[in-house]
Every structure is written in structure tokens, then in C-alpha cells.
Amino acid sequence: MTGPRGDNPADLTGAYALNALSADEKADVEAYLDGSESARTEVHELSETAAALGLAAEPVQPSAALRSSIMAKLASTPQLAPVAVAPAAVPPLPSVPMIPAPAEEPADGPTATSDAEASPRVGTAATRAHKRWFQRPTQVLLAAAAAVVLFVGGTFAGQAFNDNQFVEQQAAGMVQITAASDTQRAATTTSDGHSATLVWSNSLGLSAVLVKDLPALGNDQDYQLWYINAAGAAPAGTFDSTGSGTAWRVLDGAMHAGDTVGITVEPRGGSEQPTTDPIVAFQSS
């Protein structure tokens, strides 16, 4: 088998385990690993071997300040939901309960899964929307947000982030923002009263939203994020919520200082421009 760069990815398992590959080569190997269980086993074993080399490095005592700095950031660093593990392959560890419990229904939602096919109720109510809210000043925008009645999805939406690589990238982004020297925060509530926080770093041009107990949407809808400024509203990614715990998402694309960040409910997969009023909007300046 030959990769796009003319390499045989099977030769690269050692370099892969040692993190000695470029991003492109790494992607080639990962594509190859997808199709080969024996290669996955080899990479796993070689990675464990590499970690043994890591444990052999001379320990260095960190400063006391590092410990307090990390501990102080825990409360604002959301933990990932566990990946659903195929029971036949790897039995879940009994001592690690699954959080947030994926089977939980939103408190006030109807239940049947078939409801997922129901028509998007928010879209219709909110699309007769008047002006384009995202072109108005933030004050107006916040008022509009408060007036929206949000349909609470009646079915469990599933874990929003199933793709492992995506999750890792999201986690890394969140850590970058939280650990940045210029992290800022703005807290508000959504139109139906859930506490919502925007964290951002102007130096990184990154931001993330966190919403507590954000209702799960049906299968035909997603929450969509927007960066809004004088140039208009730029789509910045979609997400869904399990209905309990904290839903969060690092926004796609670059944030510019002073941008407003909004969340709307859109048809599944998102829209090119907002089609509904926002459930929440943050001004970052």
C-alpha cells in the first residue's frame, strides 16, 4: 500500500509512535491504521514503548505557582463526555461512570424517538423575523434574544461530538483559550434562562461558548455559532446538546477583537446566514 506521498505507511509506525512525522505523513498513517488492526496493535505497543522512554527522563520539580495556576483553571475547564465504547471490544470500566448520562431526557420534553422527524418549530416562528437581527446593535440584539421562545427538542440528540479527532481538536482549543494570558469572559443567560458564558482570547483569535443545561434539539436542528461584526455574520460551527451538563464548543474560524458572538437554532448542518433570532448573544468588547 502506498500513501499519497509515495511512502509505505507501514514503514512509518515507529516514527508515528515517536511523534516524528509531519502533519501530512501523520494523516497518511492514520488513514492506513483505520484499515489495519494489526497495524493499530503495533502502533499501540510502540506508543507504550515510547512512553517508557518518557518515564526515564529525569524528573524536574515544577514551581508552586504552576500547581495553583492549574488548579485555579479547573472550574472553568469543561470535561469531555466519555466516548461510547463498543462493549464487545473494550468493556467499560465499572469505576468510571458515564457522565453526563446520555440516556437522560430533557425534563419537559416529549419522548418518542420518532419525534425527531417532526418539523422544525422554531424555524417557522422565528423566520418571519423582521429585520436581520445580526445587523443591529447588540442592545437590540439582546432584547430580541430575550423575546424568542425556544422549542425544546423532545428527543435525546445524542452525543454531539462523536468524531474523536474533532473532540481532541476542540479540547485542545479550549485548553489554549483557558490557558492564554489574556483570557476574558462574559456571562449572560439564554432566552430561556440558561446560564451562558463566552470565553475568548484576542491574542489567539479564539473563543468558545459554554451553556449550562442547554436543551437538546431534535435530529433536524443544530445550534449554530456566529461571529458578527460590521462585515456581517460569519458561520462559526454547529453543535448540539445532550440537555444536561454543560454544552460547549470552540468556534471555528478567527475571532476579531470586538466581535459579537451569537447562537441561533438552525436546520441540521447549519445555515449560511442566521435564519432565526439568537437564543443568546455576547459582545466581546
Added chain:
Amino acid sequence: MLGLMTTDLNLDDSSVDPLSKEELLARVALGDELAFGELYDQIAPRVLGLVKRLLIDHAQSEEVTQEIFLEIWQTATRYEATRGGASTWIMTMAHRRAVDRIRSSQAGRDRDSKIGIRDLAVAYDHVAETVEVRIEHERVEKAMSRLTQLQRQAVSLAYYGGYTHNEVAGMLEIPLGTVKTRLRDGLIRLRDELGVAS
């Protein structure tokens, strides 16, 4: 003040705390900050040791160590004890993050100017002589000694030096294909010597 602390390493951490790192990680997955603090105390010197080995600069190494521990906090829910020990999981994450930092342009240039003309090929010997008291170091040292010198150089440059296989090929002035083979054969040999199996 802070400088003094480096002489006061607790190298026998396992006997101090009744909970294993795996158990602590399971509690961290539930949002237990105390357990996280204990896990930090147990393994932070190892993490910083590896990161500093790669990055050289202490302040920058502490920054990256902070990122690593926040990632541990975030992703503890995804740790699978059936797939390997907690230390392995953490050191794998630490190495990846340190290497990411090296590859981010400015950090890599700063590091290169600090390393200067130091001969990285001997880096492994330095580790072996300073920490040989520890069992795992002895195990690794012994396993490393079973590699050919060329395998050992290539593996050390890649792992402890944080160089890509292309860079290793340039430093050792050998073809890339040869480096690939040495890295893989070297690690396989180490795996067998260390008895790593999944």
C-alpha cells in the same frame, strides 16, 4: 526559593499515596479536583522532566505542562484503563504536546538557539547517568543498550530531541528510508526488551 524545590524530589511517590494513578484518574473523570491535585503531585515532575528535556527552556516547559494537565482534566473521561496504564497515557499526551510546541515556529527557533551546537546524539547517555538509580531507568537503559548504535541515535533524536524523521535523516546524514527503518526496528526491539504487549 523555587530553586530549592528541585533538590527535594519525592522519588518514591507510590508508597505515599494509597490510590493508584489509575484510580485517581477515574475520580478525576468525575470532576474530583482533590484527586486531580494528588495525581498532579504524583506525576507532574515526570511530565515536566520530559517536557523540559524536549523544550530546554523552563518557563516555556511549565506553560506546556499546564496545557497538558488541563488536557488531562478534560479528557480523563476518555481514559480506558484496559488500554494501558495512567502514566503511559499521560506521558504520551505530554510528548505530543511538547513536540507540538517545538513545531510551532517561534518555540522551535528559540529552542534551537538554546541547544546551539550541543550534540544531541549523546543525549541518551546523559539521561542514563543522572537517573540510573530508578528501576525503570535501568530497564530502559538496559533495553536501549540492546539496540544498535544507529538505532539508538535515531530513536533518541526523535524522542528526546523532538526532531522529525526528516530532520533526523539530515543530522545523521543518512537516507530518510534508513531512518524510518531504524526508528521502527529500534522501537520494536525496545518493545520486546521491555516486555510491552497489548
